[in-house]
Amino acid sequence: MIESDDIDELAGEYVLGTLDAGERASIAARRKREPNLDAAIRDWERRLAPLDADTRAVAPPADLFGRIARRIEATGEGAVTELAEVRRQLRRWRKIGIAASLVAATLVVTTGIREVVWQPMPQTYVAVFAKDDILPAFYMTFDLARRELTIRPVDAQRQPGKTYQLWIASEQLGPAPQSLGLMDDTMAPTTKVISQYDQGLLQRATFGVSLEPSGGSPTGAPTGPALHAKLLPLGK
Amino acid sequence: MITTLHHATGPMLSKPTELEILLSAVAAGDQAAFGMLYQATSAKLYGVALRILRRRDLADEVIQEAYVRIWNNAATFDSSRASPITWMVSITRNRALDEVRRASHLAIETTPEALDVADDAMLASERVELASDLARLRACLDDLEPDRREIVRLAYLDGLSREELGLRFGHPPGTIKTWLHRSLKQLKSCLTP
Numbered sequence: 001m002i003e004s005d006d007i008d009e010l011a012g013e014y015v016l017g018t019l020d021a022g023e024r025a026s027i028a029a030r031r032k033r034e035p036n037l038d039a040a041i042r043d044w045e046r047r048l049a050p051l052d053a054d055t056r057a058v059a060p061p062a063d064l065f066g067r068i069a070r071r072i073e074a075t076g077e078g079a080v081t082e083l084a085e086v087r088r089q090l091r092r093w094r095k096i097g098i099a100a101s102l103v104a105a106t107l108v109v110t111t112g113i114r115e116v117v118w119q120p121m122p123q124t125y126v127a128v129f130a131k132d133d134i135l136p137a138f139y140m141t142f143d144l145a146r147r148e149l150t151i152r153p154v155d156a157q158r159q160p161g162k163t164y165q166l167w168i169a170s171e172q173l174g175p176a177p178q179s180l181g182l183m184d185d186t187m188a189p190t191t192k193v194i195s196q197y198d199q200g201l202l203q204r205a206t207f208g209v210s211l212e213p214s215g216g217s218p219t220g221a222p223t224g225p226a227l228h229a230k231l232l233p234l235g236k
Numbered sequence: 237m238i239t240t241l242h243h244a245t246g247p248m249l250s251k252p253t254e255l256e257i258l259l260s261a262v263a264a265g266d267q268a269a270f271g272m273l274y275q276a277t278s279a280k281l282y283g284v285a286l287r288i289l290r291r292r293d294l295a296d297e298v299i300q301e302a303y304v305r306i307w308n309n310a311a312t313f314d315s316s317r318a319s320p321i322t323w324m325v326s327i328t329r330n331r332a333l334d335e336v337r338r339a340s341h342l343a344i345e346t347t348p349e350a351l352d353v354a355d356d357a358m359l360a361s362e363r364v365e366l367a368s369d370l371a372r373l374r375a376c377l378d379d380l381e382p383d384r385r386e387i388v389r390l391a392y393l394d395g396l397s398r399e400e401l402g403l404r405f406g407h408p409p410g411t412i413k414t415w416l417h418r419s420l421k422q423l424k425s426c427l428t429p
Contacts, residue, residue: 008420008424009417009420009421012416012417012424013413013416013420016388016391016392016420017288017329017333017391017396018391018396018398018401018413018416019337020337020397020398021334021337021338024333024337025334028334042317042318044420045318045322045326046317046318046322047373047423047424047427048373048392049319049321049322049326049369050369050370050372050373050374051370051373051392051393052280052284052321052322052325053370054389055280055283055287055393057279057282057283058279058282058283058286059279059282060278060279060295060296060299061292061296064278064282064296064300065274065278067296067300068274068304069267071304072304072307075304075308126261126264139264232257
């Protein structure tokens with residue numbers, strides 16, 4: 001196994017950082033087309049990563065995040081939500097059986113003393129509706145301050161004669177879910193402002209998406225298969 | 237037919253860490269999540285870059301490039317292959333090492349700049365995860381001869397090249413290379429169960 005030893009040696013030295021500039025460039029190019037080299041590099045990154053604990057954290061300049069944000073905006077890639085990528089993420093989460101736990105996961109982020117300035121950072125929440133056999137997955141972002149939600153189907157499919165209806169359920173609202181209206185298009189994001197609910201209720205509520213006949217549920221309650229999710233905070 | 241919405245529950249096999257959730261939202265183009273990710277990780281990554289580059293202007297540049305890459309490549313992050321912080325540190329180290337090798341005069345000549353040590357904003361859950369791995373790696377490093385252990389640390393943490401290590405330890409770069417290869421082999425077999 002001389003060859004795999006060589007690959008492991010190269011990968012190890014690449015991760016240690018002792019290769020010269022030319023060798024580094026060559027490895028960086030090769031790993032893109034040699035999966036076993038790429039895997040060996042990742043293995044070494046994982047093995048040596050604990051050493052990072054010995055490096056002290058250092059506050060970056062206060063304006064650095066703004067400079068990063070401007071670079072991203074300049075490349076034009078910042079504005080795009082790439083649904084294929086969300087789909088990939090969801091599929092992976094689902095595969096390892098954690099999608100359902102997302103709705104219960106709480107996000108506690110230790111915030112530093114630095115102020116992040118990109119745009120006024122809204123109190124943003126997300127909810128991920130894991131797909132089932134009939135319904136596609138949905139990804140919802142929610143701006144709590146404006147009480148504005150945007151929901152996107154992840155696996156967009158035409159549903160002839162059907163529509164998706166959004167619901168909210170909360171103990172405060174009683175046993176029956178209330179309709180938040182229909183999605184404008186089964187293939188595209190829909191944005192709705194739901195200012196009739198207070199913020200506390202929204203943070204605890206369960207949201208639902210159900211498949212309904214065109215025009216929406218004839219009964220005022222969900223009649224088709226439905227998915228549920230709660231909001232997960234991403235803002236402070 | 238489901239006629240009422242119930243509160244979603246499900247098996248909690250493996251809860252994604254906060255950084256995994258943030259990275260996933262970043263992959264979906266969520267700018268707020270990116271800001272949170274930056275807040276949680278930038279002091280760590282900046283420390284890593286500055287230790288290798290020793291100059292703030294270079295670290296500023298490398299960190300900007302690293303976060304642009306993190307933004308663009310968040311969807312390729314694979315939690316089954318690396319923890320988020322390992323993935324982000326690797327992106328940062330690779331950029332910093334490319335830079336320091338490109339301008340190889342920097343590392344020896346430049347004294348490290350005074351460091352304002354920041355609170356390590358990395359998330360507690362990531363630290364816990366790393367603690368046992370660190371103990372294991374330390375034990376394996378302790379099995380190396382002292383010079384060789386120091387060489388591994390200086391290479392990985394401070395970004396020293398074979399030539400710089402050779403000067404410091406009084407050996408030709410070829411000898412350093414041989415030592416590195418043996419040390420890596422020994423470390424790997426020590427770390428492989």
